[in-house]
Amino acid sequence: MPISVSGAPSPIPPPEGTGEVIIGLDAGTSVIKAVAFDRQGRELAKTQCDNRLTHRADGGVEQGLEATWDAAVTTLTTLVAEHPELASRIAAIAVTGQGDGTWMIDADGHPVGDALLWLDNRSSEIVAHWRASRIGPEAYRRTGTGLNQSVQSGQLAWLEANQPQRLARAATVFHCKDWLYFRLTGERATDPAEALWTYGDYRTSDYSEAVLEHFGLGRHRHLLPPIVDGSREYAPLNVEVAHAIGIAPGTPVVLAPVDMLATALGAxxxxxxxxxxxxxxxxxxxxxxxxxxxxxxxxxxxxxxxxxxxxxxxxxxxxxxxxxxxxxxxxxxxxxxxxxxxxxxxxxxxxxxxxxxxxxxxxxxxxxxxxxxxxxxxxxxxxxxxxxxxxxxxxxxxxxxxxxxxxxxxxxxxxxxxxxxxxxxxxxxxxxxxxxxxxxxxxxxxxxxxxxxxxxxxxEETGAAGAAMVASLCLGHHRNLAEACGTWVTPFLVExxxxxxxxxxxxxxxxxxxxxxxxxxxxxxxxxxxxxxxxx
Incomplete structure (x- = not known):
């Protein structure tokens, strides 16, 4: 289970032996970057690895879950290998990534086919129908988010109509960063931003049964992972993954906001x-x-x-x-x-x-x-x-x-x-x-x-910086977001x-x-x- 930090009366200190370096892992559509920052938000080191996507003739754009994970591990491993002095100083890893799309795993944690990316166009007709009917406006009143072909709800409906056997194998539906967080920690979770804009109600900060019913997806409610606020909770790094990367097992891993929000916070x-x-x-x-x-x-x-x-x-x-x-x-x-x-x-x-x-x-x-x-x-x-x-x-x-x-x-x-x-x-x-x-x-x-x-x-790496700033909040380095921005943003604004x-x-x-x-x-x-x- 994720460990609550800043929600407690007195913040729980990070695990003994951790240091002052935070790694922001930013999984973009075609490139995955790992950027190391010190507690003042200064960039110490950076590595990156390409990630391949496949364009299909029917308008689909897909990406392999295992290939994405391999690229992320390679990026982290290379960062530590090229800068071994950082290994013992790492306080946390913060994960962000491309928004929308559909990344599915089964009960054993194995991928259920390749991910449908935000670029995938196959749900366009479904989404157009929703927008033209009462479904779109009714959902919009709760999510505050307009429907388009990138959003996971339309893609799930497309899968149900066109690949029902594949959807039936799924136990959890993720977004990109959620998949990487799962592989790093074993925890099935998503961040508040993507959870609420897809299936939630921004007024209640929780999933909305009414929204799911509007989409005709109520029977798939069990696929949605718990919502985790990365500014208040972290999960420990898996032992096997820690050894592969070359850092301490149990290092806090923070599920940061989706890349667009992380970048905006960093900017x-x-x-x-x-x-x-x-x-x-x-x-x-x-x-x-x-x-x-x-x-x-x-x-x-x-x-x-x-x-x-x-x-x-x-x-x-x-x-x-x-x-x-x-x-x-x-x-x-x-x-x-x-x-x-x-x-x-x-x-x-x-x-x-x-x-x-x-x-x-x-x-x-x-x-x-x-x-x-x-x-x-x-x-x-x-x-x-x-x-x-x-x-x-x-x-x-x-x-x-x-x-x-x-x-x-x-x-x-x-x-x-x-x-x-x-x-x-x-x-x-x-x-x-x-x-x-x-x-x-x-x-x-x-x-x-x-x-x-x-x-x-x-x-330039404002997405990774924004994710790392959220981890810094989680670890109790700052009292609130305004104070964190005073350290992580203001000094880096061009005068x-x-x-x-x-x-x-x-x-x-x-x-x-x-x-x-x-x-x-x-x-x-x-x-x-x-x-x-x-x-x-």
Whole structure:
């Protein structure tokens, strides 16, 4: 059973012999990272390992449970092997990972097939039906989370309809981090955020029988693991796993929040008395703000996620768009494919993004509108449409490729503002993390689109840092989340803020309306295009 710590009148001290180093294990979709931090939140060492995913012809995207576990163990083992001086100083391991998806095990703890990832599109028709009927709105009133093809409930319904024998073998349904926590400790558990946004009621902080019944999943209630708050409980590291990694058995293992929330916490989304928002702009886009009063929670267009924050009586709401930097990756890949087909040398990847950033800084803004819906699964936020497709609007013979790339940057920024519009969030400062935070041009565009200063961090591994900060709370290193953020977040905020450009802000204010109206009018085209292309 997990060991309660900060819920006791006097925090239980960590096991004798543990030290001051906390490892944040962050299991992303394609890369798993292990990052070691000291008690001041400073990064000491880092390793990573790739994790493979499989794209199926029917729209499925899957990942092996054992392969994911092997990658996680390899990452941890390599970290300790490369930095043996850390082994005796490790106080805890904190686990976070990719959100949504379906990771199933049987009664003996063995995987029941491969995991369905958040990218899996096979439940789209089920989810579309739920959203169009009373099911979606009724569930949304309790979960505070809009249904999309990524969420586990729709995937379970798809499995029941299409692979019932497989579902019948399952004893527990996890999310990614829960599977790794189980392998590290033997405990079947999930964190409050994913439990509640999938099947729960944010008002009661528990699973909701009514939500399960709305989905027609009531008979599968036994598959849902207990909810564990990692800021208050940990479980000891399995002896066999400890020996494999090279650290002490019984080392506390903390089930941290899902990666988006862990990253937001690590980037400073929680700052009492200040209206701060946090955007993660990487392959996807995730846009979050804290609600310090339940009455401030927005239930608007079924596009948001609502999750309990680590601080008492505080929630984080999120609106996530499927593709962010993936749009730029697609464009540059296409350029290289064209050059290769012509027998020309490809773009030199060394310093490419930095060179591109410099060129875009002097490229005329707003020449083209771009809708960044490049993901084959369509869009999930701030609207749900599996047919949505990316598009350039306003091309002419005067348009060059720099205009198009700048339009991609602007489209990603418009998508972020669109998500905050759905959240009804009005931040006074935007904290930015993810790969896009390295782009000064994107920061300036985002600040001008949002109309607020943008602030980045001096470190990149904010997800692992946020997870480790939760473990630090669990071990009693801090009295509360605000104090923890004073150690783990504030010292790592870049002092200089990127301010909006007044001229750009005026232009983007007008173009944002064009951006929204043009995609709102595109559904008829997307429907017809899908129908025609399906015939070939």
């Amino acid at each position: 400073g989304v929680y700052e009492p008395g200040k209206r701060v928002a946090c955007s993660i702009i990487g392959t996807t886009g995730a846009h979050m703000c804290a609600r310090q009063d339940m009455r401030d929670i927005v239930l608007s267009n079924q596009s948001c996620y609502t999750m309990p924050c680590v601080a008492p009586d505080t929630w984080v709401q999120l609106c996530s768009n499927m593709a962010a930097t993936l749009n730029l990756e697609w464009f540059l890949k296409g350029q290289n494919q064209l050059l290769a087909a012509l027998g020309e040398p490809q773009l030199d990847p060394e310093g490419l993004l930095s060179r591109l950033d410099t060129a875009l800084a002097t490229t005329e803004p707003g020449r083209v509108i771009y809708h960044p819906f490049i993901c084959t699964n369509g869009e999930r936020g701030p609207f749900f449409n599996p047919r949505a497709r990316a598009q350039f609007l306003g091309l002419s013979s005067d348009t060059n490729q720099l205009h198009m790339v700048r339009a991609i940057y602007e489209g990603v920024a418009f998508a972020a503002r669109d998500c905050y519009h759905a959240l009804e969030a009005h931040p006074e400062e935007l904290r930015l993390t993810g790969g896009a935070a390295r782009s000064r041009t994107l920061c300036r565009i985002l600040a001008s689109v949002m109309g607020v200063p943008v602030r980045t961090l001096t470190r 200089e803020r990127v301010m909006p450009d007044p001229d750009l802000q005026n232009l983007y204010e007008r173009l944002f309306g064009v951006y929204r109206r043009s995609y709102a009018n595109a559904d008829g085209f997307w429907r017809h295009f899908e129908r025609v292309t399906a015939e070939f």
